[in-house]
Amino acid sequence: MIDQRILMASQPDTSKSSKLERYNSYLRRINHTKFLAASSKLLFRATLFVALIIVFFFTINYPLLSDNPHRVHLHQNFLTTAFYTGSTGGAAWEKQIRHSATPRRSNGFSVLVTGAAGFVGTHCSLALKKRGDGVLGLDNFNSYYDPSLKQARQALLSKHQIFIVEGDLNDAQLLSKLFDIVPFTHILHLAAQAGVRYAMKNPQSYVNSNIAGLVNLLEIAKSANPQPSIVWASSSSVYGLNTQNPFSESHRTDQPASLYAATKKAGEAIAHTYNHIYGLSITGLRFFTVYGPWGRPDMAYFFFTKDILQGKPITVYKTADDKEVARDFTYIDDVVKGCLGALDTAEKSTGSGGKKKGPAQLRIYNLGNTSPVTVGRLVSILEGLLNVKAKKHVVKMPRNGDVPYTHANVSLAYKDFGYKPTTDLSTGLRKFVKWYAGYYGIQSRVKRVDDNASYSS
Numbered sequence: 001m002i003d004q005r006i007l008m009a010s011q012p013d014t015s016k017s018s019k020l021e022r023y024n025s026y027l028r029r030i031n032h033t034k035f036l037a038a039s040s041k042l043l044f045r046a047t048l049f050v051a052l053i054i055v056f057f058f059t060i061n062y063p064l065l066s067d068n069p070h071r072v073h074l075h076q077n078f079l080t081t082a083f084y085t086g087s088t089g090g091a092a093w094e095k096q097i098r099h100s101a102t103p104r105r106s107n108g109f110s111v112l113v114t115g116a117a118g119f120v121g122t123h124c125s126l127a128l129k130k131r132g133d134g135v136l137g138l139d140n141f142n143s144y145y146d147p148s149l150k151q152a153r154q155a156l157l158s159k160h161q162i163f164i165v166e167g168d169l170n171d172a173q174l175l176s177k178l179f180d181i182v183p184f185t186h187i188l189h190l191a192a193q194a195g196v197r198y199a200m201k202n203p204q205s206y207v208n209s210n211i212a213g214l215v216n217l218l219e220i221a222k223s224a225n226p227q228p229s230i231v232w233a234s235s236s237s238v239y240g241l242n243t244q245n246p247f248s249e250s251h252r253t254d255q256p257a258s259l260y261a262a263t264k265k266a267g268e269a270i271a272h273t274y275n276h277i278y279g280l281s282i283t284g285l286r287f288f289t290v291y292g293p294w295g296r297p298d299m300a301y302f303f304f305t306k307d308i309l310q311g312k313p314i315t316v317y318k319t320a321d322d323k324e325v326a327r328d329f330t331y332i333d334d335v336v337k338g339c340l341g342a343l344d345t346a347e348k349s350t351g352s353g354g355k356k357k358g359p360a361q362l363r364i365y366n367l368g369n370t371s372p373v374t375v376g377r378l379v380s381i382l383e384g385l386l387n388v389k390a391k392k393h394v395v396k397m398p399r400n401g402d403v404p405y406t407h408a409n410v411s412l413a414y415k416d417f418g419y420k421p422t423t424d425l426s427t428g429l430r431k432f433v434k435w436y437a438g439y440y441g442i443q444s445r446v447k448r449v450d451d452n453a454s455y456s457s
């Protein structure tokens, strides 16, 4: 039997209603196809977008997969900026900032300390807070050296009611926000890319922090009302290939031996400009190889201690003509006194809201110890304190930005704010080793160091 439906379907249908139905069905098919095409396009774009987001966050969260430290730094800048715009603002955050920055003595300062989780920044913040000044820290916690040490310093500051805002010097939005919240009387600008030899590995980080960051900070400071007075860290390295001894502020500083030194010298020139155009009161301090408890692990005294204790060889440089290399090693407590002396004698800036109203103070000082010690002697002192013989590997100083010798004349700082270093290298290293053993929990391996070490812990 022939299927009735086939018969019916094979017969031509001429009725008007059937034609209309076919036409409608045709339109529905077209619309359906269009809908399918549009949906798959949308799906494709959404998938691409999600994939891009995944790749982006993977890169951000695993920066250490990159062997480029600058990239790590940039990622961190991004993260801290993102952190600020996302969750850092708000009433509770602002209250913390105000509380930290409010002085507790009459006529006390309200100081923004940049690089507060750094070595000198931590010590200065504690000293300012102790005498009743208000302190707000700013630090980007970059990974130039172990950030856990910076976090430990932050915890120490936090115990003393000092709050550190996590952010970057180049974040103009963040900086102006801080100035909106607090009318800072002073900035102690210590944030920088430090280290002489690392400049050959990562030159951009020096430009980013020591030049771009400094300019950004000065831009904010010059527009602030009232303008703060600024004290900032320059470096003994600006003397570069200078051969006159001891180094005086009047000596030439136009022959830097490293990019680090060149960026610090550029900072001094930039300071001149902002003082000249906007009336900012600016004091630069040339630090001479500062050492002590809570110090920087990238510095020789610190990693020599670590390597000697681990029985690893250390490399000791000598000059091209076989002489010993020497430094005017300066103990942290002396440098802190110098920083506070500079803040106490800093005059007010004369401008306001970006307009100069009169000439302003512009100063530069050496903060050294005035008695250079050879690196060989540094190693012998450490050997005695650690009770371990170092495996010394003496080599000619590579051309890496190092200078053979530093020696500060500090008579200008003495005249203007009574700066007088009092700690010799043996005493200072004793305090450092005592801190080191306690911090890393290795007291038993280090000879008992009996003194009245006055480091903060």
Ligand SMILES: O=C(O)[C@H]1O[C@H](OP(=O)(O)OP(=O)(O)OC[C@H]2O[C@@H](n3ccc(=O)[nH]c3=O)[C@H](O)[C@@H]2O)[C@H](O)[C@@H](O)[C@H]1O
Residues within 6 Å of the ligand: 194, 195, 196, 234, 235, 236, 237, 287, 288, 289, 290, 298, 299, 300, 301, 315, 316, 317, 325, 326, 327, 375, 402
């Ligand atoms: O005054 C400054 O403005 C600078 O001081 C510091 O630089 P430097 O004086 O170079 O200190 P640091 O590296 O501890 O080397 C100390 C000595 O050990 C020698 N040295 C170093 C390494 C090594 O492996 N062997 C060695 O003999 C080396 O030749 C040198 O003689 C800060 O790091 C810098 O940020 C800046 O603040």
